[in-house]
Every structure is written in C-alpha cells, then in structure tokens.
Amino acid sequence: MLIQLLLASSTVLLVALLGGFLLMLARPWLSWMVPVLIGLAIGVLLGSAWLHLIPEALESASSSVFIMLMVLLGFLLFHLLEQGLHWHHHHVPDGDARLAQYAKMNLVGDGLHNAVDGVLIAASFMVDPALGWATTLAVVWHELPKEISDVAVLMHGGASLKRAIVLNTLCSLPVFAGALLLYALGQWLVLPLSALLAITAGGFSYIALIDLYPLLKSDVKRTSWLQQAALFCGLGLMLSFLLLEGH
Template sequence: MNLTFETYAGAIGASFLVSLTSMSGMFAFWIEPERLKRIIPYLVALAVGVLLGDAFIHLIPDAVARQGSISTVCLTVLLGMLLFFVLEKLVRWRHDHHVDVLGQQHDIRPIAKMNLMGDAVHNFVDGILIGGSFLVDPVLGFTTTLAIIAHEIPQEIGDVGALMYGGYSPEKAVLYNFYCSLTVVAGAVFTLLFSQLAESSLVFLLPIAAGGFIYIAATDMIPALHEHSTIANLVGQTIIFGLGIGFMQSIIMLEHTLLSQ
C-alpha cells in the first residue's frame, strides 16, 4: 500500500464526490407542492426497492464473500435488524416524550430519522470501500467510486422522498440527506488512517447495514405504502418497487464490469 499525497487526495476527493450525489433529490425544489405530495409515496416505493435490492443483491453477497460463512453473515444481519429495532424504540420514545416550547409534539416521523441512521451506516461502509480501493490502486479507486455513484443516485432520490414523507420540507430533506452522506468521507478517512482495522470491520458493517436496510424498508416504509390503497397506487407502487430492485441488479452488473477491467 502506497500512502502518497495522491492516494489521500484521490480517496477523500472521490468520497466527497459520492456525497454530492445526495443532491440528486434537489428536483423536489421545482415541483409544485400538491404534485409533490402525490409523487412522494412513489419515491418511498422506489426507496423500498432500492434498500431491499441493495441489502439482498449487494451487501449480503459481499459480506458472504468476505466472511466465507453464510450462517455467520445471516446472524449478523439479524443482529443489525435487532440493533435498528432498539434504535427505533429509542427514537419513538424520544418522539413521544419530546415537547417543544409551544407544548406541541415534534412533527417529524420516526421513519425519517431511521432512514438517516441507516443511510449513515451504509455511507460509512461506502467510504471504507473507496478508501481501501485507493490504497490498492488509484485506478481501482476511481472505478469503485463510479460503481458506488451509480447505485447511490436512485437510492438518494428515494431517501429524499422518504424524508419528505417523514415530515421534512424538501429543503431540509436534501440538506439533512447531504449531511448524512458526509459519513462517506468519514469512512474514507478512517480507512486511510487505520486501513487494516477498517478492512476487517467490513465483515460486520456490511451485514449490519443490510439488516438496517431490511428493517427500515419492512417496518417503516412498506407500512407507509399501505396508507395509499387505491388500484392506481397498487399498480404504480408495485412497478416502482420492482424498478428499484431492477436498478440495483443492473448496477451490480455494471459494478462487476467496471471492477473486472
């Protein structure tokens, strides 16, 4: 591993570039509020497909390849789900007990806060992957970055929709999503400073992130989709749910093409 200035600059610059993909949700700024309100459930459906697709098609297989034991990875995924269950209990407890200066409860739903937590863990993992790839070879670093950007764009669009559904304004949804995405940079810096520790931590962080994604999609987002139960909602959300999974499958194929060159 060659720890040159170019390695540090390339890894940190690439991770910040990935963070900027969180701004792909800025399209919400230019959509009329009433129309945006009708679109948001479909963005949540996209988020569900992308989160589940990422967990089952990307994160879990990657963890199995690194760990070598399917049962250990599955147990760690379950641990991740348990961890996010506890986190949501704490979020909901704080939500129920939080009273503002006017004596009214805070109006941000737990789904939004859980989405930010899950995305922060996933972004940190992406940062470790970027930092590690730059330590091996700058060319591998750039191809890894391109692959991560490809799967981040549909996910970030869905995340912004989930945050708006959870009560944030479009401006705050994009801003908080960007703040959350900066954990990519933190993951890259962590890897550059502690490369061996960062690499070994992926064995646990990948399935924990997968467990978090499965938990958030299944317990927070899918029930939210059932609040809209017309035939049009059923057809539209099912198609977009499937498209989210399809996006992740096609992007995994793209990643394999990029990283095999």
Template sequence: MLATTIAGVFSISAAAIFSFGLLSKMVERMVSLSVGIMLSTSFLHALPEAFESKADPRTLFATLLAGLLAFFLLEKTAILRHSHHHEGDGHEHHHGHDAHEAGKAGWMILVGDGLHNFTDGILIAAAFLADPGLGLVTGLAIIAHEIPQEIGDFIVLLNAGFSRKRAYFYNLICSLMAVLGGLLGYFTLERGMEWIPYVLVFASSGFIYIAVSDLMPQMQRRATLRETIPQIMLIGLGVVIVLFLTRH
C-alpha cells in the same frame, strides 16, 4: 467523496423540491421505488458479496440479526427516524401543541440526521472498497430512502419556525456528514479489509429493516388494485435498476 457528496446534496435538494410544493404527488411513488432498490441491493448484491468472502457465515448471519435489532432500537429511541404530528390530524391536542412539539424536536432531528448520514458515509465507503458497482447502487439506495425521510424532516423544521432557506441550509450541512463518514470509512476499512463483509451485512440489515418495517406498511395502506399495480411496477423498476447497474 464524490458519491457521498452527490448522495447528500441530491437527496436533500430533491426532498426540498417535494416539500416546498413541487411534484408532491411523486413522493408516494418514491416509496415503492425505494423498496425495490433497497431490497434488491441487499439480497442480490451486498449479501452475496459478503457471503462470497472468507468470513464465517454464522458470524455474518449473527451480524445481520444484530443489525436488524440495532435498527429497531434506533427507531425506538427516535435517533434514526422520527414520528411527526400535524395540527388537525384528528388527535385531541390543545391548539399549538404540534407546533410546540415540532419546535422542541427541530434541533434533535438535525442531530439525529447528522449521525444517520455519517453512518451512511461509512457504508458507502465499505461498499466501494468491496466493489465499485456495489458502491454505486448503495449510494443510489441511500438516496432513494433518504428523500421520503427528509421530506418529513423538512415539514417538521418548517413547522418549528425555520425558514425555507434555513431548513435547507441546516439539512444540507447534516447531509454532508456523509462525506466525513465516507472518509473515515475509507481510511479505516482500507487497513482492515476483513471488516468489509460485516459492514456490508450491517448495511443490508438497515435497508431490509427500513423497507420492511416502514416503507412497505405505508404501501399496504393503499390496497386498491389501481394503486397496487403501480407499486408493483415501481418495485420491479427498482430491481431492474440495481441489476443493470451491477451487471458484470
């Protein structure tokens, strides 16, 4: 409960600070750090933890494939993440088109985020049941990838007519759905420990998909050496953080 609450409140509060104008230049840096944390959490800790169990490796690989495809479909249907447009973005829309679209999307975004955060809570619970160290880095990875996503959601909500306080309040309520997911995951998975390896693999598929399909392409748009060096350093920092937190 503490991990899911901190993950939700911290990510929403940090996103609000960035969205409301402070430290906005750090958002791009957060993307690189997120990639390092998510990939290293998946490949260096969660997946090895799952494959060291008694679960059938073929079934675990099938779960990984199913997870990647599931996150692809979720993205396609705009449940997990959302495409945002802004006035003056270079597209030919009538005046007010984007604000109108954002207004229609505002509540949909909140519902989608609530479901997403509920799932995150289940994944955090599964990770803690497998290993407290894994639970810690899973929560950290979720915070790292939630902040850039929530920033986009804040922008849309503000454009949809929400006040800053209202946007923060509703986003906070949605983020606390992770607590409900964590409680459900803890009491459900505690009785079915054999399911934990599969949940860990599914969580890893989500981290891998988000990092590879969303975050890394954003980084590729900045191809100069001056921009690439900090990206590589921050990815490395993310890996080091995970290795430090999961050392035995």
C-alpha cells in the same frame, strides 16, 4: 492519495445534492411523486441489501452463518434503535418540525451506509488508485436512485423539500469519516468490512419492511398501483446494476 480520496468522497456528497436538485426540478409534481417514490425506496433498499451488500459480505467472509447472524443483528439493532427513538418521542414535547420515526431511521441507515461506502472507497484506493476510482464510480452508480428516494422518504415523514435535501446531504458526510478512518488507521486496524456490510443490510431490510412497507399497505389512493410498480422498478434497478457490473 489523500487528495484523490477526498475528491472521491466529495463525489458521493455531490450525488446526494444531485438527487435533491432533481426533485426540486420536479416540484410541481411532488404531491403525487413522493408517495410513489416511497415504493421506489423500498425496492432500492431491499435490492441494495440482498443483491449487493449481503453477497459482497459473503464473498469476503469465511463463514456464511456469521454473515447471516450479522444481518439479523443489524435488523435487531435497528429495532432497538427505533424503540429508543419511540421512547424519546414520548418524553420530549411535540413540535411542528418533528420527523416521523421511519424518516429518522432512514437517516440513520443512510449515514451508516455512507460510512461503509467511505471505508470501501478508501480500501480500494490503498490497493490501487485506479481501483479506487472504479469503486467510487460503482458507489455513485448505486447512490443516485437511493438519494432521490431518501429525500422522498424524509418529505413523506414531515420534512419540507429544502429540509429534506439538507438532512440527506448531511447524512452523506459519514463517507468522509469512513474513508479518513481507514486511511489513518489502516496500517494498524483491520476493520471487519464483511460484518459492517451485513449489519447495514439488516438495517436496510428493517427500514424497508417494518417502517416503509406498511405505508404502501395503508395507502388507498389512486397512486397505490404506481407505488407497487415503483417498488419493482427499484428492485429492477439494483438488479440491473448487478448485471452491468458483471457479477
């Protein structure tokens, strides 16, 4: 089972690389695509949080109030984390390679999300390998549009395309940590999956609404209407995944 678990986790990592590869193919159009993909990122983050993570957390929890408190906790934790990054930014000399804070926050949220995905994949494999592969397919199904938009957020935040792909791929590595942690400790440790899902949803909501949405409001270029369309497209993608899964 361990080999299958590692293969499934590697599939998630490959999706992150695929998202970067697709943007490399579109390099000639990146100057106008990246602002539009910011809108897609907002839609994907909000759709992932409110159409997938929160409902899934509610299904496995005994108290809806507890789950919503965890969502609020995730939102506030990311606020405190951003304040810490802001303090660090003012106490370290500036450099050309410095990323914008919203790009750093998206990295943190993506890493946490991938760790939770690893836990979910491992939990499914421990029940039944077929269920494990079905869960992996569902994770990959959701991840591709998100990985593309994550690379775009990093580029908008000051990273080159190559650096954005590397950073985004590195943020996929926690999927191995989450999967192996549950595999190693699953016999003795019960991880609060519903709470982790809800906290991740709160973090995604913070990044989408506080960090990324103001970028749309401040953009007065001709691409602004495309950004709004991309936002609703991102929401539509997450909703279509939900409907295709039969929930």
